[in-house]
Amino acid sequence: MEVVSAEVNSLLPEEIMDTTLVEDDSIEVVAVTSQHAEPIPMETERGEIEDPVQIQNSQVPSSVTDHVAMLTNNATPLILSEPNIKMEVNTDIVSKTTGKGSLMSSTTAGMNVTLAANQILLKPITEPSDQKFNQAIKCEAAGQQLVVTTLGKSRQSIVLSLPPNQASHPQQVLSQTQVADLKQIKVVTLGGRSEIKSIVGASNALGSVQPAQSQMKTVQIAKKSTPTSAAGPVITKFFFTKPVNNKNIIAGHSTTAPSLIAGSLYETFSNCVFQQTAKIAISPLKSPNKHLTLVSMASQTPNSPQKSLTVPLTMALRQQLLTVQQATTTSPAKAASNHATVQTMKPAVPNLAVGTVNATQFKTIIPLATSPNVQQIQVTGSKFHYVRLVTATTASASPHIASSSINTQPISQAKSVVLNTPVRMSVPIAPAQSIKNVAPKSISSIAQITPNQPQQRLIMPATALPQIQPNLTSLPPGTVLTPAPGTGSMGYAVVPAQYVTQATSNLSLLIRYCDCFANGEFCNNCNCTNCFNNLEHEAERLKAIKACLDRNPEAFKPKIGKGKEGESDRRHSKGCNCKRSGCLKNYCECYEAKIMCSSICKCIGCKNFEESPERKTLMHLADAAEVRVQQQTAAKTKLSSQISDLLTRTMPTATSGGGKLPFTFVTKEVTEATCECLLAKAEEAEKTNKSKAVTERMILEEFGRCLMRIINSAGKAKGDSCALSC
DNA sequence: GAGTTTGAAACT
DNA sequence: CAGTTTCAAACTC
Numbered sequence: 001m002e003v004v005s006a007e008v009n010s011l012l013p014e015e016i017m018d019t020t021l022v023e024d025d026s027i028e029v030v031a032v033t034s035q036h037a038e039p040i041p042m043e044t045e046r047g048e049i050e051d052p053v054q055i056q057n058s059q060v061p062s063s064v065t066d067h068v069a070m071l072t073n074n075a076t077p078l079i080l081s082e083p084n085i086k087m088e089v090n091t092d093i094v095s096k097t098t099g100k101g102s103l104m105s106s107t108t109a110g111m112n113v114t115l116a117a118n119q120i121l122l123k124p125i126t127e128p129s130d131q132k133f134n135q136a137i138k139c140e141a142a143g144q145q146l147v148v149t150t151l152g153k154s155r156q157s158i159v160l161s162l163p164p165n166q167a168s169h170p171q172q173v174l175s176q177t178q179v180a181d182l183k184q185i186k187v188v189t190l191g192g193r194s195e196i197k198s199i200v201g202a203s204n205a206l207g208s209v210q211p212a213q214s215q216m217k218t219v220q221i222a223k224k225s226t227p228t229s230a231a232g233p234v235i236t237k238f239f240f241t242k243p244v245n246n247k248n249i250i251a252g253h254s255t256t257a258p259s260l261i262a263g264s265l266y267e268t269f270s271n272c273v274f275q276q277t278a279k280i281a282i283s284p285l286k287s288p289n290k291h292l293t294l295v296s297m298a299s300q301t302p303n304s305p306q307k308s309l310t311v312p313l314t315m316a317l318r319q320q321l322l323t324v325q326q327a328t329t330t331s332p333a334k335a336a337s338n339h340a341t342v343q344t345m346k347p348a349v350p351n352l353a354v355g356t357v358n359a360t361q362f363k364t365i366i367p368l369a370t371s372p373n374v375q376q377i378q379v380t381g382s383k384f385h386y387v388r389l390v391t392a393t394t395a396s397a398s399p400h401i402a403s404s405s406i407n408t409q410p411i412s413q414a415k416s417v418v419l420n421t422p423v424r425m426s427v428p429i430a431p432a433q434s435i436k437n438v439a440p441k442s443i444s445s446i447a448q449i450t451p452n453q454p455q456q457r458l459i460m461p462a463t464a465l466p467q468i469q470p471n472l473t474s475l476p477p478g479t480v481l482t483p484a485p486g487t488g489s490m491g492y493a494v495v496p497a498q499y500v501t502q503a504t505s506n507l508s509l510l511i512r513y514c515d516c517f518a519n520g521e522f523c524n525n526c527n528c529t530n531c532f533n534n535l536e537h538e539a540e541r542l543k544a545i546k547a548c549l550d551r552n553p554e555a556f557k558p559k560i561g562k563g564k565e566g567e568s569d570r571r572h573s574k575g576c577n578c579k580r581s582g583c584l585k586n587y588c589e590c591y592e593a594k595i596m597c598s599s600i601c602k603c604i605g606c607k608n609f610e611e612s613p614e615r616k617t618l619m620h621l622a623d624a625a626e627v628r629v630q631q632q633t634a635a636k637t638k639l640s641s642q643i644s645d646l647l648t649r650t651m652p653t654a655t656s657g658g659g660k661l662p663f664t665f666v667t668k669e670v671t672e673a674t675c676e677c678l679l680a681k682a683e684e685a686e687k688t689n690k691s692k693a694v695t696e697r698m699i700l701e702e703f704g705r706c707l708m709r710i711i712n713s714a715g716k717a718k719g720d721s722c723a724l725s726c
Numbered sequence: 727g728a729g730t731t732t733g734a735a736a737c738t
Numbered sequence: 739c740a741g742t743t744t745c746a747a748a749c750t751c
Contacts, residue, residue, distance in 0.1 A: 513734085513735070513736090513744080513745045513746060514746090515746085515747090518735095551735095551736080552735090555735095574734095576733080576734090577733065577734075578732080578733065579732085579733080580731080580732065580733085581731090581732065581733080581748095585731095585732080585748075585749080586732095586747080586748055586749085587731080587732045587733055587734095587747080587748060587749085588732090588733080589733085589734080592748095
């Protein structure tokens with residue numbers, strides 16, 4: 001399987017990536033049995049296993065209240081209370097078992113929760129397990145563990161739901177999951193938000209979930225096609241990445257564990273699914289009509305009977321499930337955005353033309369191995385290969401699925417990356433059959449197939465990423481790390497939900513207030529610190545742009561656009577929200593743009609309207625000021641021109657004279673004229689028979705007068721020059 | 727130029 | 739949708 005980077009994920013087609021996710025705050029109670037002797041209930045057995053009464057009649061340890069989720073490892077299944085009852089979440093509770101007991105037994109006793117028969121409540125611990133995992137839930141039973149960890153600040157519980165049919169028949173689960181190489185399950189949330197509230201596995205959900213109006217961001221279900229061996233302990237982790245928009249979470253898990261898993265928790269979770277390495281992505285939804293559909297896609301392998309496959313985690317769909325609705329009820333263009341597809345890499349598979357899918361994006365569908373529920377889609381111009389997963393129910397109703405052929409060719413494996421630690425990277429694919437038609441009736445109230453509903457599809461990048469780092473925070477989404485056989489090391493699975501996600505979010509935080517970025521420009525000579533808005537960080541920049549557009553499709557459009565009919569030609573696209581400035585200061589974007597506030601503005605005390613006297617006064621003042629500025633500018637320009645002209649004409653040597661300006665007037669002509677004056681005065685003295693002393697005095701007095709005239713002329717010229725220059 | 731005010735955007 | 743936080747620009751002194 002090809003490795004795909006988070007950056008590449010961000011480039012997924014808009015029709016795929018642009019999803020509307022809704023979050024559901026309701027957290028339901030969970031209860032899970034750990035040991036089951038009966039095989040996994042299959043669709044054909046539904047009638048036998050769907051008996052909520054059995055759940056209610058399960059043995060309940062006295063130490064556990066009715067509101068405690070249990071996961072036991074003994075023959076007694078769990079205990080649960082009335083299903084579908086909300087619980088109060090105590091996020092500080094550490095849910096940790098102390099041995100072979102229940103997954104969440106005594107530690108959950110203090111919780112004021114009511115448990116459903118098919119759910120597991122995952123509570124974050126108070127203390128971070130390490131710096132990377134701020135929250136963690138550890139549940140150990142019979143040498144197996146379930147660890148739920150969040151990397152962010154989320155401290156809310158996660159609910160894993162088991163299909164009631166399975167919860168009610170733990171025995172069946174047990175018998176089918178007898179090989180217990182898998183020792184640990186970890187759920188790690190990478191997102192930093194607290195919206196991660198529940199995780200719902202939906203093994204049967206597919207066939208029973210109501211198609212939703214929204215899409216699922218990512219759903220990744222992978223299966224290791226090769227049979228598991230008697231390797232050492234295997235740890236599986238779930239990684240939940242939180243999207244920027246807080247609207248969904250994505251969960252995934254993978255494991256190299258053997259097909260069969262013995263034990264309590266794991267069995268309960270994955271009675272079928274964990275036989276295959278799988279990844280899932282789950283998103284909570286708020287809207288009741290939006291559901292999550294979990295789909296598994298897989299290639300059948302000799303040692304992985306299809307019947308063992310239910311949806312990943314066989315966790316029942318207890319909360320609203322996110323589904324992808326086909327475009328039958330929407331326009332084709334819009335329908336494309338509603339598609340959720342499982343992404344895999346299987347280029348060699350023949351292609352099928354896609355009918356109703358947006359032709360500009362989804363060009364072909366490639367039937368995937370072993371299951372008609374899985375189709376691979378090639379998107380023109382996209383680096384990705386997408387796999388559309390559909391339930392058998394919906395698939396049969398869809399011309400897309402009907403056209404797909406059953407191909408037993410296994411899906412190509414993800415690249416394996418061997419780390420320093422004996423952890424490998426893989427993205428196995430689980431058989432698609434595991435997900436079909438297993439929905440228990442008990443969850444039908446939440447997830448019911450609605451006739452005539454569009455086909456549900458899921459889109460997910462199922463590829464791993466190239467860089468695998470021990471630091472989980474730096475693990476790129478999509479990475480699946482599985483421990484090497486016999487090593488006992490933990491494996492990790494990071495759901496590639498990136499388009500959504502935290503890295504983008506962080507980047508967005510860096511540049512969201514940057515005007516350059518807001519204008520769609522690269523930063524240049526601005527004062528940004530740690531600037532990512534440049535070519536060196538183009539990938540991050542694109543992700544941030546994508547994230548911004550996800551939040552607000554109008555983010556990069558001009559704020560000042562054309563108004564409606566009858567309104568001003570220009571108006572603010574969103575309207576201002578001023579409260580104190582009266583919209584008469586540049587704080588107001590409308591005023592700053594020199595436009596009046598419009599009906600869409602939500603400003604308080606607005607004075608920026610046509611008849612506003614304040615605005616008129618301000619406009620007049622502004623106009624007057626502007627006129628003054630213009631006049632001053634014009635005057636300066638004129639004076640400068642005059643000075644230049646004057647100096648050129650009257651002071652040819654001014655450039656060399658500088659401060660000695662008067663002396664510059666002692667030109668040859670002036671000197672000759674002065675001498676003539678002096679000679680004339682001498683001749684006058686001779687004619688009048690003046691004495692020599694008197695003659696000298698008369699000549700000196702004349703020279704003095706000549707000098708005074710020169711000085712006066714020079715001083716006058718200098719004064720004019722200064723006046724001009726100023 | 728420092729400090730304050732203001733409102734957009736993001737976030738909860 | 740409302741309240742809060744963060745930020746940068748506008749503004750004041």
